[in-house]
Amino acid sequence: MATRKRSPRAPTGATATATAPPADTDAAPAGGPAASPPARQPITVNDLWQMERVGPPSLSPDGAQAVVAVQRFSMDENLGRTRLWLLSTLGGAPRALTSGDKDTEPAWSPRGDRIAFLSRREQEGSKDEEAQLYLIAPDGGEARRVTSRAGGIEAFKWFPDGRRIAFIAWVWPDERGSEAQARRHQAWKDRKTSGYVTSEPLYRFWDHHLPQDRVPHLHLLNLDDGSVTDLFEGTPCELSRTEPTASGFDISPDGRRIVFAFNPAPEKRIDGRQALYEIELDGARLAGAPRAIVQDEAWDCHSPRYSPAAADGSERVAFIASHQGIKHTMPQQLAVWERESGRWQVESAAWDHDVEAPLHWEDDGQALLFGAEERGARHLWRFDLPDQRAERVHAGGWVGGFDKVAGTVALALDTLDHPPQILALLPGEPPRRIEAFNDALLARLALGRNEVLQVTGARGDAVQVRLVFPPDFDPARRWPVVHTIHGGPHAAFGDNWHWRWNHHLLAAAGQVVACVNYHGSSGFGHAFADSITHRWGELELQDIEAASDWLLAQPWADPQRLYATGGSYGGYMVAWMNGHVPAGRYAAYVCHAGCFDWTAMFADDAYDWYAKELGAWYWDDPARIAAQSPHSRAGHMSTPTLVIHGALDYRVPDAQGLAYYNTLKARRVDARLLWFPDENHWVLKPANSRLWYEEFQAWLSSHVLAPAQTPAVMVGTKRLAATKTTAARSRRKPV
Numbered sequence: 249m250a251t252r253k254r255s256p257r258a259p260t261g262a263t264a265t266a267t268a269p270p271a272d273t274d275a276a277p278a279g280g281p282a283a284s285p286p287a288r289q290p291i292t293v294n295d296l297w298q299m300e301r302v303g304p305p306s307l308s309p310d311g312a313q314a315v316v317a318v319q320r321f322s323m324d325e326n327l328g329r330t331r332l333w334l335l336s337t338l339g340g341a342p343r344a345l346t347s348g349d350k351d352t353e354p355a356w357s358p359r360g361d362r363i364a365f366l367s368r369r370e371q372e373g374s375k376d377e378e379a380q381l382y383l384i385a386p387d388g389g390e391a392r393r394v395t396s397r398a399g400g401i402e403a404f405k406w407f408p409d410g411r412r413i414a415f416i417a418w419v420w421p422d423e424r425g426s427e428a429q430a431r432r433h434q435a436w437k438d439r440k441t442s443g444y445v446t447s448e449p450l451y452r453f454w455d456h457h458l459p460q461d462r463v464p465h466l467h468l469l470n471l472d473d474g475s476v477t478d479l480f481e482g483t484p485c486e487l488s489r490t491e492p493t494a495s496g497f498d499i500s501p502d503g504r505r506i507v508f509a510f511n512p513a514p515e516k517r518i519d520g521r522q523a524l525y526e527i528e529l530d531g532a533r534l535a536g537a538p539r540a541i542v543q544d545e546a547w548d549c550h551s552p553r554y555s556p557a558a559a560d561g562s563e564r565v566a567f568i569a570s571h572q573g574i575k576h577t578m579p580q581q582l583a584v585w586e587r588e589s590g591r592w593q594v595e596s597a598a599w600d601h602d603v604e605a606p607l608h609w610e611d612d613g614q615a616l617l618f619g620a621e622e623r624g625a626r627h628l629w630r631f632d633l634p635d636q637r638a639e640r641v642h643a644g645g646w647v648g649g650f651d652k653v654a655g656t657v658a659l660a661l662d663t664l665d666h667p668p669q670i671l672a673l674l675p676g677e678p679p680r681r682i683e684a685f686n687d688a689l690l691a692r693l694a695l696g697r698n699e700v701l702q703v704t705g706a707r708g709d710a711v712q713v714r715l716v717f718p719p720d721f722d723p724a725r726r727w728p729v730v731h732t733i734h735g736g737p738h739a740a741f742g743d744n745w746h747w748r749w750n751h752h753l754l755a756a757a758g759q760v761v762a763c764v765n766y767h768g769s770s771g772f773g774h775a776f777a778d779s780i781t782h783r784w785g786e787l788e789l790q791d792i793e794a795a796s797d798w799l800l801a802q803p804w805a806d807p808q809r810l811y812a813t814g815g816s817y818g819g820y821m822v823a824w825m826n827g828h829v830p831a832g833r834y835a836a837y838v839c840h841a842g843c844f845d846w847t848a849m850f851a852d853d854a855y856d857w858y859a860k861e862l863g864a865w866y867w868d869d870p871a872r873i874a875a876q877s878p879h880s881r882a883g884h885m886s887t888p889t890l891v892i893h894g895a896l897d898y899r900v901p902d903a904q905g906l907a908y909y910n911t912l913k914a915r916r917v918d919a920r921l922l923w924f925p926d927e928n929h930w931v932l933k934p935a936n937s938r939l940w941y942e943e944f945q946a947w948l949s950s951h952v953l954a955p956a957q958t959p960a961v962m963v964g965t966k967r968l969a970a971t972k973t974t975a976a977r978s979r980r981k982p983v
């Protein structure tokens with residue numbers, strides 16, 4: 249097969265040298281804010297779950313305050329509680345706004361008098377089964393439930409007048425009116441059958457089945473009289489079934505129009521192409537039929553945003569467009585539609601980055617703010633439309649949600665050394681923290697340093713590697729080295745905090761953690777991301793092996809304790825490695841939610857992508873699919889492996905992990921299974937997460953290669969032959 253001419257074992261980076269370009273080097277001090285060193289301890293899984301998880305901010309109309317949802321977990325109760333907090337951008341102390349357990353998605357009203365949020369509460373004699381919309385005054389008091397919608401509310405957005413709210417809820421499209429919807433919902437709840445019946449190509453997503461026979465419609469809630477109108481009733485329009493979020497639509501500054509992303513194809517597929525449609529409102533009614541303003545079958549268009557009101561009455565809609573007609577890996581680009589001409593164009597064509605939602609217009613209508621990845625960071629960018637140039641508004645770390653009002657930016661930012669924190673950016677001032685949620689906890693933790701280097705990977709390209717060191721790292725000693733291989737493949741491990749693959753927690757177990765942003769990773773330009781198309785596994789392995797060569801050449805690396813671990817596509821990679829890397833190089837693998845067999849992976853929710861990513865449908869070219877599938881190399885697998893999978897994972901169904909585990913067992917390879925009946929692609933419950941970290945570490949710590957197995961650094965395509973295939977059990981205690 250043409251794409252497999254080069255041996256995947258050939259280490260392009262055999263002579264890899266480490267370079268640490270200044271722009272990529274961010275060695276962190278050993279720890280957070282100053283505190284007395286003896287008090288600092290390595291981070292534990294309990295510390296991780298004690299940290300408060302701060303959500304994206306929504307600013308008050310004067311920019312003086314931000315409201316955020318903060319989630320706190322209890323390991324003992326094995327659950328989390330989320331409530332709202334108010335943060336001052338001017339220096340005041342944070343204040344708890346609500347005391348509910350499930351208060352999320354807060355959004356400040358444009359008039360500043362109320363904050364809307366979603367919650368499930370027991371209030372006024374009734375208990376919400378699904379999330380409903382609530383309002384609360386910023387100075388506190390009781391929150392008021394403003395919807396009681398069977399089936400609940402998915403997402404919402406304020407109208408600019410602050411008196412109406414547009415919200416998304418699932419409806420039976422053949423029913424008319426709220427009462428008919430409620431009756432149908434009741435009948436659905438009362439049914440005695442449990443079978444899910446569908447003719448849709450897309451019926452489940454990541455961890456849930458899409459509501460059977462229902463579609464997400466946009467509704468208008470008038471807060472003055474409580475009336476609700478289904479704005480899509482009687483039309484074929486609907487919002488994204490997989491991601492029915494507030495990013496999918498926008499309301500014009502005069503409140504008379506709504507633009508939304510809509511895939512007009514009769515069959516909605518995971519790789520569908522969305523157009524932009526617009527509706528006009530006459531009060532609470534539709535004035536005329538919805539009309540397409542941007543529609544091109546080759547393009548997927550989404551996340552529309554109206555430009556601010558302009559003195560000359562001109563109006564534009566900014567959105568994200570991806571030319572799927574050229575290639576499925578094409579970047580998400582910034583595009584703008586003009587009402588006057590009815591035309592649209594891509595603005596960021598010369599800027600090789602993926603633009604990420606949400607988009608935010610600057611008040612002057614000349615630029616937009618958004619987040620975009622670059623070399624393992626996610627900066628906040630300002631894209632100037634007249635110049636078609638991007639500049640960083642906040643550089644470094646990983647920007648999550650943000651808001652900008654009255655010149656003030658509030659943003660959620662995490663780094664490898666810090667869970668999400670909220671920063672205020674005021675004109676002419678350096679970024680300032682406006683909360684201190686995790687400071688006391690972080691002050692007693694010792695976090696090791698991290699550094700970024702480059703190795704020469706596949707095709708002679710520079711490949712970024714991030715290392716995270718144990719807090720007590722001493723280069724004079726020998727340390728185990730653990731690859732954590734990211735998923736995607738079009739994603740990256742960068743300068744960001746990870747709750748599930750927390751690199752400091754893994755390093756605290758006394759090992760150096762290596763994260764390779766292999767070919768295919770996001771943030772390194774389109775060509776790099778696309779380079780692995782139709783040849784999955786090949787270049788990625790060369791990159792990881794080049795990094796391993798470099799690591800094994802370090803005097804501090806223990807060649808008997810080199811491990812590779814990864815989740816999802818990272819799990820695919822470790823299963824691939826087991827079939828392609830000779831035994832004796834890695835002491836053990838951990839495969840979390842890994843893809844094992846691309847043909848059987850047709851049971852997942854993303855099967856529509858396969859021909860694009862792998863180069864063929866399995867029925868057209870089985871050999872081509874098999875050549876990219878780890879299971880084809882089962883006969884070569886002998887490295888001990890811990891397989892982890894969740895039964896509720898519909899992206900990589902657990903049959904993948906079970907088939908891998910069973911294969912290893914049938915081959916009498918040392919293997920262990922950690923299977924969760926109640927977790928999905930991710931392990932999200934505190935107690936299960938603790939078990940995950942314990943099993944993960946115990947597995948690595950109990951596998952050490954015998955000295956005779958220790959491989960030399962790979963040279964060209966040769967390596968020392970491994971003499972044994974069974975890992976020795978060490979006397980080290982599992983961590």
Ligand SMILES: CSCC[C@H](NC=O)C(=O)N[C@@H](Cc1ccccc1)C(=O)O
Nearest residue numbers: 735736737815816817818854857899900
């Ligand atoms: C088109 S690439 C795969 C989509 C997606 N990427 C983002 O995370 C994804 O779900 N990746 C999985 C692994 C996977 C890859 C291909 C098909 C199904 C699953 C992951 O790594 O999280």
